[in-house]
Amino acid sequence: MSDDQDKQAKSNIKVTRRCLLTGGVGVATGTAATLVAGLGAEGAAAGPLDRPWATELGDPVGTNPYGHPSSFEKTVIRRPTPTEYSPKGYVPPMNESSWTGTPLQDLRGIITPNGLFYERSHGGYADMDPANHKVVIHGLVDRNLELSMEDLRRFPTVTTFRFLECSGNSDLIWGKATYGGQETSPYLTAQDIHGLLSCAEWTGVRLSDLLREAGADTVRAKWLIVEGADSGALARSLPMARALDDCILAFAQNGEMLRPEQGYPVRLLVPGCEGNLNIKWVQRIEVTDQPLFATFETGLYTDLQKSGKAWISSLVMEAKSIITFPSGGQSLPEKGFYQVRGIAWSGRGRISHVDVSLDGGRNWTQAQLTEPVMSKCLTEFTMPWRWDGSETLIMSRATDETGYTQPFVQQIVEARGKFSEYHNNGIQTWRVESNGEVYNAQG
Numbered sequence: 001m002s003d004d005q006d007k008q009a010k011s012n013i014k015v016t017r018r019c020l021l022t023g024g025v026g027v028a029t030g031t032a033a034t035l036v037a038g039l040g041a042e043g044a045a046a047g048p049l050d051r052p053w054a055t056e057l058g059d060p061v062g063t064n065p066y067g068h069p070s071s072f073e074k075t076v077i078r079r080p081t082p083t084e085y086s087p088k089g090y091v092p093p094m095n096e097s098s099w100t101g102t103p104l105q106d107l108r109g110i111i112t113p114n115g116l117f118y119e120r121s122h123g124g125y126a127d128m129d130p131a132n133h134k135v136v137i138h139g140l141v142d143r144n145l146e147l148s149m150e151d152l153r154r155f156p157t158v159t160t161f162r163f164l165e166c167s168g169n170s171d172l173i174w175g176k177a178t179y180g181g182q183e184t185s186p187y188l189t190a191q192d193i194h195g196l197l198s199c200a201e202w203t204g205v206r207l208s209d210l211l212r213e214a215g216a217d218t219v220r221a222k223w224l225i226v227e228g229a230d231s232g233a234l235a236r237s238l239p240m241a242r243a244l245d246d247c248i249l250a251f252a253q254n255g256e257m258l259r260p261e262q263g264y265p266v267r268l269l270v271p272g273c274e275g276n277l278n279i280k281w282v283q284r285i286e287v288t289d290q291p292l293f294a295t296f297e298t299g300l301y302t303d304l305q306k307s308g309k310a311w312i313s314s315l316v317m318e319a320k321s322i323i324t325f326p327s328g329g330q331s332l333p334e335k336g337f338y339q340v341r342g343i344a345w346s347g348r349g350r351i352s353h354v355d356v357s358l359d360g361g362r363n364w365t366q367a368q369l370t371e372p373v374m375s376k377c378l379t380e381f382t383m384p385w386r387w388d389g390s391e392t393l394i395m396s397r398a399t400d401e402t403g404y405t406q407p408f409v410q411q412i413v414e415a416r417g418k419f420s421e422y423h424n425n426g427i428q429t430w431r432v433e434s435n436g437e438v439y440n441a442q443g
């Protein structure tokens, strides 16, 4: 390294240090200097020798034509659901049914990187050749359509930011599936309990445009049956009113083409509605006056109610939130100043506010929402917090623009009866112990 470069490197360090100590970091309480410990003389003495990347040339770029995260982030990956009874320690994937969760606790902002988007499949997944893929629209239409991917892309495209959540998400909040109805495990992380949730920017064509092109009889036909091309040929009934609203056939996600796991080359996106409706690898759309319900519908997710009857199809994912920091499996190094952080979402529209409680639900403080706040999309929230080192029960509660507020788990149990597998949007509690370790405190 030349003298000039050396000086430059040193002055860069100084700038960084000065910023840290004297400002830039706006905080509500205390001076910046109490936020983090200052660098001691030893820290200041650390020179380029400890940093080979500053003294030796690195590899040229271009050796990694499709980039990966830093090697220091290698634990930030999708994971299957942990279990106590499986020798492998997680629910083993089967060809008929497999899933992995998004590492929500390790992400920032609202967009899930494509490689970390949760996966849920009833017949494995396939990497289909888009050149041979067709979407057929038939039934109560003026003319049957058979659209290639090329044909599809000739329709006007739209781009929207939407979350996707499996209606089976958060079932571990009850401790049921993997813990045999026992108490839920204190060791579960946000990913373990709530990871069947992700959010992306989706690009595709409006389903309503395609129906218009086919001349669908939208008065007589109250339903669409949408079918995937995977081996499970997952099919779901979609009410016509919703199909004509904000549904799209998406071919791109976060700027690139869909991943095979997400239904490449094309999937249905039903904003705000349970993941199951969002048919991947779409190959057929039947316009009909009869829903499939119960007879042929595969992977149908029903909600048993107190009356003993079940809701056959609850489409909308109600308002929900979770704190991702501090959350299960993390630990706070020392008492002092932190930013509580989390995500909130609602299938009915925008999040209007999120409250955070630091005392097990007695007192609530409104958190700050990070812009942008978009409809049927994840919203990030934060709240400054000075941890005094005592045991703390921490929870969040979302309210959406319809005025609906996320309930306590107990309220859901009371409303529906003992146990309900799907659509669990109850408030999640984490316990910060006095040694800084954070545990799932549900149950």
Ligand SMILES: Nc1nc2c(c(=O)[nH]1)N[C@H]1C(S)=C(S)[C@@H](COP(=O)(O)O)O[C@H]1N2
Pocket: 117, 118, 119, 120, 121, 122, 123, 164, 165, 166, 167, 227, 228, 229, 230, 232, 233, 234, 261, 262, 263, 274, 275, 276, 277, 278, 279, 280, 281, 299
């Ligand atoms: N064709 C097809 N579509 C499907 C599924 C499937 O197994 N096959 N799984 C559904 C379920 S249950 C969910 S939660 C979402 C998951 O989407 P993702 O894997 O992109 O996260 O896709 C839905 N669409």
Ligand SMILES: [Mo]
Pocket: 120, 165, 166, 167, 168, 275, 276
């Ligand atoms: Mo799902």
